[in-house]
Amino acid sequence: MSVRGIRGAITVEVNEEKAILDATIVLLNSIVEVNRFVPEDIACVWVTVTHDLDATFPARAIRQMSGWELVPLMCSLEVPVKGSLQKCIRLMVMVNTDASQSDIRHVYLGGAQVLRPDLSAK
Template structure:
């Protein structure tokens, strides 16, 4: 203890009462190293994460994106900006180039305020990325027959 009272955040950046930080994971596979395909696949992934977890964009803390080394035509974060996440801190990085790694993969890690327990988090793995975590693939995307 430093003798100073704890300061609780107030105002628009304060976490909702009884909330905690929840981390949500997801991944997808872009059809090709084309800017449109990278953004399309990432948008689909983000929409599924938002829908399945009933996320309020105001509760988002930050979003980390990684792309496999063969995706260089666009930043996956562009999809989040185009979806309106203009005040959410975003970061993109390249995945390490592991031999036999998933090609054309976009991965995401979302940090959000949530009252939802970690055990109820709905992680989303779509298309070819579903093979990365078959234990977490729980359902098909809205409006799609593919998991």
């Protein structure tokens, strides 16, 4: 068994608590669905946001999901590079799995598809 990283990102239209929490749930549910794992398989989730999203901690949404209460979560700010995508939530889900690196499916939703168009098409 190996620990694999699964990346994902999503954008929101507004810096509001509900928008951030809802988008975080949509993104994590999409990652879970395409990779078919359960919270018990997860080593941890690292959540980053761009500097313009400060209405809430996105990890709050994950903590409230059934079965995710004990999964270690960490939030931080994305590096504020000039001209980079704004209002973006990113996840790095570290999962214990027998899947090969090529079997892992990364998820980019909404405006975040521009970050990795090569992976968004899968």
